[in-house]
Amino acid sequence: MDACGTHGATGRAPRHPSGPGHTDEADACGYRGTQCGRRWVAKGLQSGSGRNVTRREQPVRAIGRQRSHLRDLDDIAEAPAVATPSMASGATIGFLVKIYPKISETFILGELLGLERNGVRPHIFSMRQPTDAVCHDANRAVRAPVTYLPPTGVSSAMQGVRAHVALIVKRPRRYLQALVFVLRREEGGRARAFFQAGYLAHRLSKAGIRHLHAHFASEPAGVAELVSKLAGISYSISAHAKDIYLSSPASLRRKMSGASFTVTCTEYNRKHLAGIATPDAMVLRMYHGIDLDRFKRGHAAARAAGAPLLLSVGRLREKKGFATLIEACRLLRDAGKVVRCKIVGYGEEHDRLVGLIRLHGLNDAVQLTGKMTQDELIDL
Incomplete structure (x- = not known):
């Protein structure tokens, strides 16, 4: 077992016996602890809460103020803080990333810790298994459970197939509309994105999670967009670097238009995205913070x-x-x-x-x- 609690050089999380409802779940570094099985109760964002949450009522403030505990860095959240009401303490959100954990993405690690410190309960969904043999010690402080989305291989396809069947039975019209939408998209990886989006939409619906935040405006945002169409939940985006400048303006515009909000880490990026986005899209700047107490x-x-x-x-x-x-x-x-x-x-x-x-x-x-x-x- 390596530093991340994973087995072997590939950094994969431990496998568990297959069966109904089986998923590859682990905590931040591949360990299965008590946090993984805990169900957090979201206030105002869970299904059955008696409140219809509109797109513009989604929780920007909680994500925008995630790093306010850092000394002398409170001002980094000034733009998101005025956007919408804050997320209720104890709320659960889906948190979609391409790979978790990843040693180079310390900004995602810091955001997760900041969200939890502010009372938000993220559930991490990773599109791929980790490949780094080591991870940061701070990953062990993340309490959020991690679910690895099933790949498109035949051996693990049944998890996704069952999820898609459940969506077809429950919401046939919505499913058909989402399928037509993805077939009309002129982007690579559509089949994989739709397959994983169906699985994720089913998982979020079962858990009553009504908001999904995607890191990177490329693949993860594309999956989040499809999840929104399949499950009728809201989503938001964190945009960073090549996911902005290697994506087509049309693709970015479409994803941002459907999102509750989009945040990015520099003013240059914000201006670029705002110039692409439709007038009603919310594009905000949120700098990455550093915990100065560690230095x-x-x-x-x-x-x-x-x-x-x-x-x-x-x-x-x-x-x-x-x-x-x-x-x-x-x-x-x-x-x-x-x-x-x-x-x-x-x-x-x-x-x-x-x-x-x-x-x-x-x-x-x-x-x-x-x-x-x-x-x-x-x-x-």
Whole structure:
């Protein structure tokens, strides 16, 4: 069992015996604890509450103020805070991601912890099994249960098939409308998206969860859009980077139009999305926060006597600019400066960056560390 509580190098959560209603469920790091079987009671958002929740009454504030506990960062939530009434404490929302946990998506981890700290009860739905062999220690603090959506393979298809049959029987007209909608979409992966959306719609309906928040405006938002059509629930979107700029404007406009709200992490992104969206779509900026209490000044002071450390963290992709950083280190070295640089991350550019470091004779100055947890990173 690895650091995430998973078995083997693939990082997969433990399997459980198949049977009626069987799903791949685990807690944040692959452990099955008491939290996984707990049913949270949502106030005002569960079916049978006697209240019809309209699209614009959905819970923006709870997500917008998720990081307000961070010291000196209360202002990051100013835009979402005025949008709608807050979600009631103890409410349950669906939280859809592509892969959970993922070591590079610390912003999602921080959001989950912030939601729980503010009394919201997310139920995580992951479209794929995790692949990282390690996860952050903070993942163990997430109380939310995790459900892995069934893939489209024959061996696990029956879970999804049963869910689709149940939807057809319960809401045949709505199901047919959703099917026609997805067939008219000119996007890849439609079959997988519809298959997983049917399973998720059935699970959310059974649990009485009436709102689904999707991270990334690409696949997850597309599945959330279909879930909304199949189950009649609301959804919202967090948009980030390539999911914005590699998606067609028409696809983004359609998803944002159907969403209760869309949040993104920079003002540039917000303006870009607002320029694409229909007039009635709500597009908000919400910066990613950092818990400053985790960074102690004493560590930096103890190392102040040595050469300063240039630290950069990210996936090793061309767009991140690590080649430019290595070139800057060469210029500093050639100017007679003592250079200490560590690049933390993993990705397709690894071998090319190693070659650049060797080419410039920077082996003693620039180090590629590979993957690190947040705790390991802070210790640097």
